[in-house]
Amino acid sequence: MEAAILATSQNYPIVPLGGGQAYTYGTAGFRMKAELLAPICFRVGLLAFLRSAFMNSQTIGVMVTASHNPAPDNGVKIVDPMGEMLEQDWEKYATALVNAATDQELVKIFNRIASELKINLKLPTKVICGRDTRPSGPKLVAALTDALAATNTEFINYGWLTTPQLHYLVRATNTEGNPLSYGKVSEDGYYEKLADAFIRAMNGRKINGTLTVDCANGIGAPKLIKFLKSLPQDKVNFIVKVVNDNVVKPDVLNLNCGADFVKTKQRAPLSPEPVPSGRSCSFDGDADRLIYYWTDAEKRFSMLDGDRISSLAALFLGNLVEGAGLKDELRIGVVQTAYANGASTAYISQHLKLPVICTPTGVKHLHHVAQNFDIGIYFEANGHGTVLFSPDALSALKTTAPQSPAQKDCLDILLALSDLINQTVGDAISDMLLVEVILAHKGWTLSDWAMTYMDLPNRLVRIEVGDKDLFKTTDAERRLSRPQGAQDEIDNEVKKFKNARSFARASGTENACRVYAEAATWSEANELAERVARIIERYGNQ
Structure with a gap:
């Protein structure tokens, strides 16, 4: 060898x-x-x-x-x-x-x-x-x-393959033939598992209107189309329009489209023109991120990102667990990063009464902490995330004897969701189906979903620096420990604005730093972000 x-x-x-x-x-x-x-x-x-x-x-x-x-x-x-x-x-x-x-x-x-x-x-x-x-x-x-x-x-x-499909295949391969088998060891097995779970989770509900899915001209396009062909439309009325599906021309991958473009630019893809009040979502190039959005008749853009998906899942799963009679037995928790909008954290912790834990950026950190809950929900604001069901949670769902038809429905839907949600990693196709199930059950439009709470105005800025490794963080990346003095300057700027917070961290993939800022108004969030960006630029290019 x-x-x-x-x-x-x-x-x-x-x-x-x-x-x-x-x-x-x-x-x-x-x-x-x-x-x-x-x-x-x-x-x-x-x-x-x-x-x-x-x-x-x-x-x-x-x-x-x-x-x-x-x-x-x-x-x-x-x-x-x-x-x-x-x-x-x-x-x-x-x-x-x-x-x-x-x-x-x-x-x-x-x-x-x-x-x-x-x-x-x-x-x-x-x-x-x-x-x-x-x-x-x-x-x-x-x-x-x-x-x-x-x-x-x-x-x-x-x-x-999409990245989540490979994660599925790895787990399915290693659990093949045992009682905890994750699914058939094939790409078709992935589609079959999702289709069956989607129908069971819908529990007879129907989806209203067409969903437009922007696939970032990436692998998600052909794979989503294959999934839709495996879905019996006579059992669920799910009409999907796949756009930005050009996988032949390499240069258009993620170009002016996709989840990262929508999140960072805070606008719809440049093409095609969105249908006013239509329901739309975007994948990224390997289909592990998901962002929802719509534009109104005046072409005003509204976005529902990973924070929103996380809070929606927490609301729905919390209601189901209570309806299943397992509220005291199963502990539900939500894991976020410092990029989570402060309003989402307040909504989950204060309104839904669920614990929220903040971890450093990177799904490996969120995934690890989410495993400590019976039902652990984690999403980064960029739309990458999933829901984990512990073995104890699955056992409780399978062994609880329902005392009423309503309780049985809750148990059945929870079990279906445990199969629908890709528990190995964030999966844009799987997460999209989860969102559609919840909206159908609640009879909500995207506007109804958006009304659950009001986001605090925020701004994300990227700053190129001489050496990103100069910047070290603590407190789940919410504060800089190095360079010395930088965090004190950031704190002084934050004090000047109402309901404000800001942090800076080095990028994991580029020689750059990212600054996040929140404040009471959009103009104040922009101003705070620019001030902190200038601090980082000065320290990063000395």
């Missing part, structure tokens, strides 16, 4: 970043310009082999995607056996392998990891892979394949 790795590695020389910088495995794995990624994908393949062997031959996933980034970018990340993100303790091993300067050093680090973790390199190993629609994908998968061939790893390339 060592000789095979050494020989194959010579085809994938690592490109040094220069300036003393190193490649780092973050929330999105490794993500950058695609021309740098082939040697990184090769080395991630070696790590996937080690991870599979370490996990006693369980199947590991590798996803090649750059999500909402422009088409010239790409990325690679590992999926753990139950569909989770790579265990955080292993990120340092990914970073060490990728930054090995020579082929000989790479083999040395590979052997050191195996020795340190007492990994049996003779165990059978298995890896499955998927990729989004970027033209760089096949070349990167080829590099991954070479690493897996060098380590004699069984490998299945599923080709085009």
